[in-house]
Amino acid sequence: LETSVSTSSARPYHHGDLRRALIDSSLEIIATAGARALTLREAARRAGVSHTAPYRHFSRKEALLAAVAEEGFRDLTAAMLERMDKAADDPLRRYQESGIGYVLFAVGHPAHFRVMFGSDLADLAAYPDLQEAGWASYRVLTDAIEACQRAGLVRAVAVQDLALTSWSLVHGLAMLLVDRQLEPWAAEAENLARLVTATLHRGVLATNAETP
Amino acid sequence: LETSVSTSSARPYHHGDLRRALIDSSLEIIATAGARALTLREAARRAGVSHTAPYRHFSRKEALLAAVAEEGFRDLTAAMLERMDKAADDPLRRYQESGIGYVLFAVGHPAHFRVMFGSDLADLAAYPDLQEAGWASYRVLTDAIEACQRAGLVRAVAVQDLALTSWSLVHGLAMLLVDRQLEPWAAEAENLARLVTATLHRGVLATNAETP
DNA sequence: ACCTGAACACCGTTCAAGT
DNA sequence: ACCTGAACACCGTTCAAGT
Numbered sequence A, B: 001l002e003t004s005v006s007t008s009s010a011r012p013y014h015h016g017d018l019r020r021a022l023i024d025s026s027l028e029i030i031a032t033a034g035a036r037a038l039t040l041r042e043a044a045r046r047a048g049v050s051h052t053a054p055y056r057h058f059s060r061k062e063a064l065l066a067a068v069a070e071e072g073f074r075d076l077t078a079a080m081l082e083r084m085d086k087a088a089d090d091p092l093r094r095y096q097e098s099g100i101g102y103v104l105f106a107v108g109h110p111a112h113f114r115v116m117f118g119s120d121l122a123d124l125a126a127y128p129d130l131q132e133a134g135w136a137s138y139r140v141l142t143d144a145i146e147a148c149q150r151a152g153l154v155r156a157v158a159v160q161d162l163a164l165t166s167w168s169l170v171h172g173l174a175m176l177l178v179d180r181q182l183e184p185w186a187a188e189a190e191n192l193a194r195l196v197t198a199t200l201h202r203g204v205l206a207t208n209a210e211t212p
Numbered sequence C, D: 001a002c003c004t005g006a007a008c009a010c011c012g013t014t015c016a017a018g019t
Helices: A003-008 A018-033 A040-047 A061-085 A091-108 A110-118 A128-150 A159-178 A183-202 B003-008 B018-033 B040-047 B061-085 B091-108 B110-118 B128-150 B159-178 B183-202
Strands: none
Touching (some): A018 A110, A040 A061, A061 A128, A091 A128, A110 B110, A128 A159, A159 B159, A159 B183, A183 B159, B018 B040, B018 B061, B040 B061, B061 B091, B061 B110, B061 B128, B091 B128, B091 B183, B128 B159
């Protein structure tokens, strides 16, 4: 008699997918209250379950953070690709826009960006999906560089060397902005990203200055 | 009768400088157990005082983190300068070594480096000593660049532009290493730092590739 | 001034138990 | 399978109180 009520409207398993609901709650908490406010108990609260229910889907808090970070890398990849499309088929501009997209994603989602990198996972290898999502982002960059090399626009040295340098550059700028070390220029993120990438492309040495 | 004992050997104020003792405890915790293990109560425990005693010297945990970060920036400045001395008076090498010193400090003290940047201080301006210590590190870099410009070795554009680019580059590499995103090359920090700085100096564009 | 102990409102995690 | 409630060992912070 009473069970028929519960089967129709209110299900015991609230969302049909608690795992998904917890990730969504986490993103909501992160976006509104910051990474420090993301707590297993609060995520459970917002999903409408007891504070121990998350342990059915995440062995520990770290695992939830890994899932949130994984989603972040997928969003990052999409943001970079979207930005590159604005550059049509100019390889050098696509290369630069990938970096600008990286920085703009970071300042647009600072807390999420922090979780993607700062969440000191004991061993990243324990989360292969996260690792793969990170690699996918990195591949966007290496692909862009290789396209430039094929067009003869970028020096024909090892892609990994150029990619590591480019990644370090935009990651550093992103981190400095996210960590509020460049507070006065916080609103200038896009211009700063354009500046530093242009400087990397051109180089720093004076034109006629080779070692004596 | 009993008071004479306490005045001679065991003082009520344990270290004569609890503030200093708490910072030292914090550095010890950070170095051995990581930034997450740094807790006001644990720092107090190691300093041999009650868990509320720290509030006499630090209004909240954030203030202790700021003091620890400040010390970190002073150490960073020293590490950069020390490293630059190895390059004698070659301006370009001094410039490069400042960056290598930056990265090596980070990988040598990963948890401390994380506190220096990651400890999301609501407003950095509330900690002027910390801010000044950070600027001092930055000035080492700008000084090195200006020396190169005076010697005609580096392009005569705005120092701030070159400094921001250089800082982003080494900070990004440092962060990626500290956050274990470059795990396979963890032992290669110095070589990676040398590689990325050399790439920035030289630039990425192909020699004969100017826009059509 | 400097320090303490009790108290409050939180955590992450474990465990026996319910359906 | 999925979820709950009580419990444990922690936090940061506040407050009345002691010397």
